[in-house]
Amino acid sequence: MFQDKYDVIVVGAGHAGSEAAAVAANMGATTLLVTMNLQTIGQMSCNPAMGGIAKGQIVREIDALGGLSGIVSDNSAIQFKMLNKSKGPAMWSPRTQNDRMRFAEEWRKELEAIPTLDFYQEMISGLIIEKGKVVGVKSSLGIEIRAKSVVLTNGTFLNGLIHIGEKQFGGGRAGERNSTGITEQLIDLGFESGRMKTGTPPRVDGRSLDYSKMSVQPGDDVVSKFSYTDRSNKLSRQRDCHMTYTSPLVHDLLREGFDRSPMFNGRIKSVGPRYCPSIEDKIDRFATKDRHQMFIEPEGWDTVEVYVNGFSTSLPEDVQFKALRSVVGFEKVKFFRPGYAIEYDYFPPTQLKHTLETKIIENLYFAGQINGTTGYEEAASQGMMAGINAVRKIREEEAFILRRDDAYIGVLIDDLITKGTEEPYRMFTSRAEYRTLLRQDNADLRLTPSAYKLGIVGEDRLRTVERKKEETEKMIQFFRNTSYSYPEMNELLEEKNSATVTQDDKFFKVFARPQIGMDDLRRFDEVENYIQEHDLNEDILEQVEVQVKYSGYINKEKENADKLNRLEDIKIPENFDFSKIQSISIEARQKLKAVQPVTISQASRISGVNPNDISVLLVHMGR
Incomplete structure (x- = not known):
């Protein structure tokens, strides 16, 4: 029924599983997507919406990396809103209201259009493990399917239990059975598990x-x-x-x-x-x-x-x-x-590496609610990262890891791996210390060049991003170099209740004022002619405005990120024995041993590890 061996098997076809399968197959890996019901691929189990505060940034990052959630969301949208427009651009968050049936249909169409992606409908009840490495999966019918790597994206289905008042029954979602067998096997293999719950309102x-x-x-x-x-x-x-x-x-x-x-x-x-x-x-x-x-x-x-x-x-x-x-x-x-509540199994994510590969079983990856997160967007981003790294691992290529100043996805995964979670984890802008850098408007500038190097997107898309960057920089320079006539400018400033000027000066200085926007400056022939001559689209104009108005904040945040990233360069040897360092606290030794951080920077973010402990570690690292 199946080819001898797949590169990647993805278990589960929700948001995490769909992105994992899509990116693995689009990178050229032979991929099998296994789900208990092929009619519910990409199902919106809870609210029919994508994006929102911080989540909208994640969807744009997925799209910038060559993922499909943004395209599927756009093509099934029934309403669009940009939230937080009254605040600075670091807080702007796109959100769509979606047609639930079309959303799932769009996912199915996108996935079926990928030639190297196969599908199979059945429950996976176990993993095939040989010498500490996953080599395939077992179905409930006893069928064994071999693979070089496996990505588990089981959502709320692992021993799912639905509650309505005093009634309770097994299920992974209303009208669908739960999944059994995997939790018990993983516990036998040495994994720690827990239970979480989520709920949904009446329809x-x-x-x-x-x-x-x-x-x-x-x-x-x-x-x-x-x-x-x-x-x-x-x-x-x-x-x-x-x-x-x-x-x-x-x-x-x-x-x-x-x-x-x-x-x-x-x-x-x-x-x-x-x-x-x-x-x-x-x-x-x-x-x-x-x-x-x-x-x-x-x-x-x-x-x-x-x-x-x-x-x-x-x-x-x-x-x-x-x-x-x-x-x-x-x-x-x-x-x-x-409405109902559902309890399900999850596995504390401190048991994972930053690639989302498990520390206990090689080539086994977890993504989505199995890691203790909540939300379609958080799940989809993990699925994408797990899929990318599963392919790169079997090709013996360097892992792809996003830092906290690279993407909200980097913040999400670092929080999970380093801090763990005891309640369903949801992304907020407040979790990202570099949120001025991680805006929804520049996700393509931040991430698409990496997607090109990974082989997910083509050269045309890279050229589009390069043009956006180049034209943005050119227009900012235009504003720095081009002067306005102050009588004409004062007409605009008076309309906007902004302080008038007494002499000609550069457009850049006025543009930096909060009351003055790009549309205001387009009334000047110099500006409008420049835009028309260079055929600049709205994305470029928005990028110019954000960078001009917030350049001070952006530069300061870049400096802070660069300082902390120096600690990212200080690697901790694999399997380092933290218990031998007696001069750090007992709590720190225990936490460091459990998390096994790979850099000094990651170690510094572990709860219970204080600055003095980091100083001692730096000495041991020869710093």
């Missing part, structure tokens, strides 16, 4: 809602997209979302079911995502708040199904229904299905 019939009682949440007037390529288009029409609120009555009705809640009666013992709590958790933790926002999100262009964002719950279905009918606009609501 309801949009025809039963009264939208006139809710506030409209439209998309942006000026629409952008995730992908830097021309393989996707900007939306020409959009669907509105809506917003309403819970109330004290709704909270009281929900409290009536707390004695039957698996969260409060002890049935659920695992930890859920702190930043996406259930509605019962919100009214318990924030008892003084008399209302909470609910965002009413359509599931697609051609369906009446609606996602009730902000009402995630595992309360009994009768309690969910009664409470939801007391929400403004939901008085006649009809359910498609109730």
